[in-house]
Amino acid sequence: MxxxxxxxxxxxxxxxxxxxxxxxxxxxxxxxxxxxxxxxxxxxxxxxxxxxxxxxxxxxxxxxxxxxxxxxxxxxxxxxxxxxxxxxxxxxxxxxxxxxxxxxxxxxxxxxxxxxxxxxxxxxxxxxxxxxxxxDQAPSHLRSIVTHRTRPGLTFSVATATLGKSIEGGAPNVWVCTADKFSGQIAVVNVNGEPTIESSTGIGNASIVAICAVPSPRSLLLFDISVV
Missing domain, CATH: 1.20.58 (Methane Monooxygenase Hydroxylase; Chain G, domain 1)
Incomplete structure (x- = not known):
C-alpha cells in the first residue's frame, strides 16, 4: 500500500x-x-x-x-x-x-x-x-431484572452508562438494549439502591447493534444509537 x-x-x-x-x-x-x-x-x-x-x-x-x-x-x-x-x-x-x-x-x-x-x-x-x-475470573452474578418486552424474541444486545449522575445524585442510569433482526427496545435502568426500570421504549424496523452516550455542547444530554 x-x-x-x-x-x-x-x-x-x-x-x-x-x-x-x-x-x-x-x-x-x-x-x-x-x-x-x-x-x-x-x-x-x-x-x-x-x-x-x-x-x-x-x-x-x-x-x-x-x-x-x-x-x-x-x-x-x-x-x-x-x-x-x-x-x-x-x-x-x-x-x-x-x-x-x-x-x-x-x-x-x-x-x-x-x-x-x-x-x-x-x-x-x-x-x-x-x-x-x-x-480473568468471570464476573459474579448479582441479580436478575425482569424487563418488559414489546414482543417475544428480543435478546440482550448492548448497554452503556449515561453521562453524569442520576436525578438522585448517585450512580448514572444505564441504557440496556434488546433487539433481534427486525426491531429493538431500550430500557433505562436506575441502579441506585435496588435496580429498577425507569422506562422502556421500543424501536420498530431497526436492530440496535451499538449505543453510546454523547455529551452535548449545551446542558442537554444526547445519546447516539447505531441501528441496522
Missing part, C-alpha cells in the same frame, strides 16, 4: 479474525531449503579451494565441484526469488467475522519476511488475548 495514493485504515477485533489458509508452513519449508542451499554453496566453495592444493591432476574434480556449485547457486536464486514473487509466500488469507457474516480479507506483502513477521505478531497477540481471558 506504500505506493497507493489512497490508504484505508480500519480496526478488527482479534476475536473476529482467523487465518483461513495456512501457508506459513510452506514459507518455513522454502526458507529451510534456502538455508540448506546456502550452506551447500559455502561448503562447495571451501572444497574447490582445498582441491587446488592437490599436487596430482585434479581438473576433473574441480570441474565436477564447479558444476555442483553452479547447480546449487541456481537453486539458491530460485528460492530467493520465491520469497519475493510467490503469492503463496507473500500473502496472508484471513476470515473476518462481521455482522453480515464471514468475509475474506487478503493481505499482500512485498516479501515473505515482512509477511512472516506480521503473521507471527498476529498469532502472538491472539495467544496473549486467549491467555488473558482464561486468567
Amino acid at each position: 506504500d505506493n497507493n495514493r489512497f490508504k484505508l485504515l480500519f480496526k478488527i477485533s482479534l476475536d473476529d479474525i482467523e487465518i483461513s489458509k495456512d501457508s506459513l508452513s510452506l514459507l518455513q519449508t522454502t526458507e529451510l531449503k534456502l538455508q540448506i542451499a546456502q550452506e551447500d554453496v559455502n561448503i562447495l566453495n571451501k572444497m574447490i579451494e582445498l582441491s587446488k592444493l592437490l599436487k596430482n591432476e585434479h581438473n576433473s574434480l574441480i570441474t565436477m565441484l564447479d558444476n555442483m556449485r553452479t547447480e546449487r547457486m541456481q537453486e539458491l536464486r530460485k528460492f530467493q526469488e520465491q520469497l519475493t514473487s510467490d503469492p503463496e509466500l507473500t500473502t496472508v488469507y484471513l476470515q473476518v467475522t462481521t455482522i453480515n457474516g464471514i468475509e475474506s480479507v487478503t493481505i499482500h506483502f512485498s516479501n515473505a519476511d515482512k509477511r512472516a513477521l506480521w503473521e507471527n505478531a498476529l498469532m502472538e497477540a491472539k495467544n496473549a488475548l486467549m491467555n488473558s481471558l482464561q486468567n
